[in-house]
Amino acid sequence: MENVKDLNHKPLSVKQYAIVSSLLFGLFFGAGNLIFPVHLGQLSGAHWVVAMLGFLCTAVALPLLSVLAISVTRSKGVYDIGRPLGPAFALGFMILIHATIGPLFGTPRTATVSFTVGVQPLLPKNAVHLGLLVFSGLFFLAAFLCSYKQSNIMTSIGKLLNPLFLVLLFATFLLGFLSPMGHAASQTVTSAYVNGSFFNGFLQGYNTMDALSGLAFGVTVVTAVNEMGKTNPISNSKVTAKAGVFAVGTIGLIYVGLVWLGATSLGKFNVSPDGGVAFNQIMNYYLGGVGHAFLATLLTLACITTAIGLVGAFAQDFHKHFPKVSYKVWLGLMCLASFLTANFGLDQIIAWSTPMLMFLYPFAMVLILLSVTSPLFHRDPVVYAWTVVCTAVPAFLEMISSFPPVVSQSGFGKAVTTFQSNYLPFASAGMDWVVPALVGAILGVTFHLVLKAKRNGAVESEKED
Structure with a gap:
C-alpha cells in the first residue's frame, strides 16, 4: 500500500x-x-x-x-x-x-x-x-x-x-x-x-x-x-x-x-x-x-x-x-x-447507553493510546494483549454497576460495587480500569523488550557461527 x-x-x-x-x-x-x-x-x-x-x-x-x-x-x-x-x-x-x-x-x-x-x-x-x-x-x-x-x-x-x-x-x-x-x-x-x-x-x-x-x-x-x-x-x-x-x-x-x-x-x-x-x-x-x-x-x-x-x-x-x-x-x-x-424515547436511550459506554471506553482509550505509541514497540501484539486483558475485568465490572437499578441494585450488582470499592483504586471516580491497564502495559512492554533481546541474541549467535 x-x-x-x-x-x-x-x-x-x-x-x-x-x-x-x-x-x-x-x-x-x-x-x-x-x-x-x-x-x-x-x-x-x-x-x-x-x-x-x-x-x-x-x-x-x-x-x-x-x-x-x-x-x-x-x-x-x-x-x-x-x-x-x-x-x-x-x-x-x-x-x-x-x-x-x-x-x-x-x-x-x-x-x-x-x-x-x-x-x-x-x-x-x-x-x-x-x-x-x-x-x-x-x-x-x-x-x-x-x-x-x-x-x-x-x-x-x-x-x-x-x-x-x-x-x-x-x-x-x-x-x-x-x-x-x-x-x-x-x-x-x-x-x-x-x-x-x-x-x-x-x-x-x-x-x-x-x-x-x-x-x-x-x-x-x-x-x-x-x-x-x-x-x-x-x-x-x-x-x-x-x-x-x-x-x-x-x-x-x-x-x-x-x-x-x-x-x-x-x-x-x-x-x-x-x-x-x-x-x-x-x-x-x-x-x-x-x-x-x-x-x-x-x-x-x-x-x-x-x-x-x-x-x-x-x-x-x-x-x-x-x-x-x-x-x-x-x-x-x-x-x-x-x-x-x-x-423508545431519549430517556431510555441514555439510561441503557451509559453501561455500554463504561464498558467500551476503557478499551477504546487503551487501543487509541497503544495505536498512537505503536511505533515505539513496532505494534507488537504482546503489548496489546497484556494491556487489553488487564483492562477487560474492571471494564466489565464498571458496566454492571452502571446499569439501571434493575441490574445495578440486584444482589449481584451490589456485590460488584462492593468488590470495586474494596479492591480497585479510583473506583469511586469511575476510573477503576486505569491501574490495571497501566500494569498490563508495563508487563506487555517488558515482555516485548525481553523477546526482542532474545531475538537479537539469536541473530548475533547465527552471525558468529
Missing part, C-alpha cells in the same frame, strides 16, 4: 484542508455535544473550569488521539485499530463500536435529542408519540438520501451544513456574552462536583461518544481525502492528522463557551434535569417564542450532520467485512434500525 502513488501530487490548498476539517467537525459535533456541556456547566457551577478540563480530556483530547491513531497506524477504520489482537477481536470490537454509536444508542439519539428539545415543546402531550414517529422517520430518510452516494458525504457535511450551523451557534454565544444571566464563578455547585469536578467532567465526556466515533469515522475521512487525490497512505494520514487538529481544536473552544453558558444560566434557572431542557431555557430567555424555532434549527443541523456520518461509516465498514450485502442495503438497514430505536 505504501507504493500507491498520489493521484494529486500538489499540496492541498487551505480551502481543501478547511473542507476536510469541516467534514470532521460535522461528523463529531452532534446534539449531544451541545446539551452535555451545557448541563455540565449547570452541575459544576462555580467549579465549571475544573469540570470543563476533565470534560475536554475525553471529549476533545481523546477524539483527537483517535484521529491520530488512524493516521499513525494508517488504518481505514475501527477494525484495523483492533487488528493486532487478531481478526476475531478486531471484528467483535468493530461490531460493538458500531452498534453503540449506531442503531442501539448514538444514531437514534441524534433524532430523539433534536425532537425532544426542539419540537416536542411545541406539541400537545397527546401528540408526542406520533410526532416522534413522524419526525424520526423524516430525519432518517434525509440521512439515508444524503449518504446514498458515498461521495455526497463530503458535499453534504463539509460544504453546506457546517457553515450554517456555525453561524447559528456563534449567534447563541454572542447573546450570552453580551448579556450574561449571571456570574459563573459565584454559582452553586452540586454535591457531586464539590470535590470531584474533574473526574465527573471526565466521565461526562463519555456521553459525547466522540472517541468511539473517531475510530469509526476513519473510513469516511480516508475515503474523502482519497477523493482529493491523496491516495498514498502516508500523505493521506498526514492530511487527516492536520485537519483533525484544527477540527477538534474548534470543538474544544465551543465546549468552553457551552460549559460557561450553562454555569451562567444558574443566575436565572435551577439545575435542569438534562442539558436539552437547559439549552431550551437559555434560548427562551434570550429570544422568547422565537427561541424554540432557533433551537430546533440549530439542533437538527447538528444532529443530521452526525447522523449522516454515522450511517455512512456503518454501511461502509459492514459492506467491507460482509461484502455479500451491498453498501446501500447496509445503509437502509442502519437507518431503519435507528428509526425503530429512536421511538
Whole structure:
C-alpha cells in the first residue's frame, strides 16, 4: 500500500484542508455535544473550569488521539485499530463500536435529542408519540438520501451544513456574552462536583461518544481525502492528522463557551434535569417564542450532520467485512434500525447507553493510546494483549454497576460495587480500569523488550557461527 502513488501530487490548498476539517467537525459535533456541556456547566457551577478540563480530556483530547491513531497506524477504520489482537477481536470490537454509536444508542439519539428539545415543546402531550414517529422517520430518510452516494458525504457535511450551523451557534454565544444571566464563578455547585469536578467532567465526556466515533469515522475521512487525490497512505494520514487538529481544536473552544453558558444560566434557572431542557431555557430567555424555532434549527443541523456520518461509516465498514450485502442495503438497514430505536424515547436511550459506554471506553482509550505509541514497540501484539486483558475485568465490572437499578441494585450488582470499592483504586471516580491497564502495559512492554533481546541474541549467535 505504501507504493500507491498520489493521484494529486500538489499540496492541498487551505480551502481543501478547511473542507476536510469541516467534514470532521460535522461528523463529531452532534446534539449531544451541545446539551452535555451545557448541563455540565449547570452541575459544576462555580467549579465549571475544573469540570470543563476533565470534560475536554475525553471529549476533545481523546477524539483527537483517535484521529491520530488512524493516521499513525494508517488504518481505514475501527477494525484495523483492533487488528493486532487478531481478526476475531478486531471484528467483535468493530461490531460493538458500531452498534453503540449506531442503531442501539448514538444514531437514534441524534433524532430523539433534536425532537425532544426542539419540537416536542411545541406539541400537545397527546401528540408526542406520533410526532416522534413522524419526525424520526423524516430525519432518517434525509440521512439515508444524503449518504446514498458515498461521495455526497463530503458535499453534504463539509460544504453546506457546517457553515450554517456555525453561524447559528456563534449567534447563541454572542447573546450570552453580551448579556450574561449571571456570574459563573459565584454559582452553586452540586454535591457531586464539590470535590470531584474533574473526574465527573471526565466521565461526562463519555456521553459525547466522540472517541468511539473517531475510530469509526476513519473510513469516511480516508475515503474523502482519497477523493482529493491523496491516495498514498502516508500523505493521506498526514492530511487527516492536520485537519483533525484544527477540527477538534474548534470543538474544544465551543465546549468552553457551552460549559460557561450553562454555569451562567444558574443566575436565572435551577439545575435542569438534562442539558436539552437547559439549552431550551437559555434560548427562551434570550429570544422568547422565537427561541424554540432557533433551537430546533440549530439542533437538527447538528444532529443530521452526525447522523449522516454515522450511517455512512456503518454501511461502509459492514459492506467491507460482509461484502455479500451491498453498501446501500447496509445503509437502509442502519437507518431503519435507528428509526425503530429512536421511538423508545431519549430517556431510555441514555439510561441503557451509559453501561455500554463504561464498558467500551476503557478499551477504546487503551487501543487509541497503544495505536498512537505503536511505533515505539513496532505494534507488537504482546503489548496489546497484556494491556487489553488487564483492562477487560474492571471494564466489565464498571458496566454492571452502571446499569439501571434493575441490574445495578440486584444482589449481584451490589456485590460488584462492593468488590470495586474494596479492591480497585479510583473506583469511586469511575476510573477503576486505569491501574490495571497501566500494569498490563508495563508487563506487555517488558515482555516485548525481553523477546526482542532474545531475538537479537539469536541473530548475533547465527552471525558468529
